[in-house]
Amino acid sequence: MVSDSTLVRQLKDNDTREQAFRALVSLYKARLYWHIRRTVIDHDDTDDVLQNTFIKIYRNIDKFKEESSLFSWMYRIAINESITFLNAKAKRKGIDSTELQESLVANLKADIYFSGDEIQLKLQQAIAKLPEKQKLVFNMKYFEGITYEEMSGILDTSVGALKASYHHAVKKIEHFLTED
């Protein structure tokens, strides 16, 4: 497999840019798709945000200073694009971001690309109620298996603070799932 530094060098070179970008998309599309999907919920919205993310990566690769890993940098762009998208969508609808996410989750029952059962639906309801940071940390840790160290690089937050966020998120979700 091509190393990050080689890939970045190829991406910054006009002669190899397109081929390297194809390799980059192939390597990371699934991970970024699922992260964005868990944030914006709807598949078509995810597709838009994912494309915007990769286009932004393509356009801004020259500005990437390699002070973090390529994946961390891409992930940050994906997170930012997702949050920006949700905020814009909420603003268009005249509601806040939490209300929007609760309404998106409420529509999941009718979503042909959601096959979850009652408990999985309730899990999404619980996640939608979390504060933004806890939601992000929970999804990245629980579903995406990102280590605290990697997450610390992506979110520019200490490992201790991330552990605390995750702990609080798990407790709130467990409480929500087991009440009644």
Place this chain on the structure above:
Amino acid sequence: MNPKKKNNQSGFRIPEDYFDTLEERILQSVSASRNIPGQDGFEAPSGYMEQLDDRLFSAIREEEERNRGSVRDKKVPVFTLRRVVYSISAVAAIILIMLAIFPAILSPERSGDAYSISSIKPEEVEFYIENHMLPVYPENITDVFDTTDLNAISFSSIKEEELINYLEENMINYSEINLNQ
């Protein structure tokens, strides 16, 4: 059994501190998954990932074509009053944004050593704006400063408190997510 010794005999190696953190990781995983389902139920349409690469490249090419077209269209610049107003407003907005990002500039007592306007890299401001962390919309600016009043505006007379209030209401706060690394 000493696991490290066993590893050495077989020729396999493990990451440093692997066994020291294994217990915590397993307990955390077991604890979290006791009541929480392991799958989220989301699906992607069949063939979506396979077709994504080509769709993405089509989108990039279309955008590049559009950009080339818009550059061609700009051969003869037309300076309208509205464009001049937008330009002035944009410069004013960027100054406000820079003040918001680097509040030390507003406090002379704190601005001595570590911060100064010259220490802000243009690409940092550009990156914030490009990533929509500080949206700048000409129509919003002209809502505040209409054309008839523009010549009379002295930006240095804007009070710090008013400036902060405006930015707090209009700025998206992603300060915890540092994108420019």
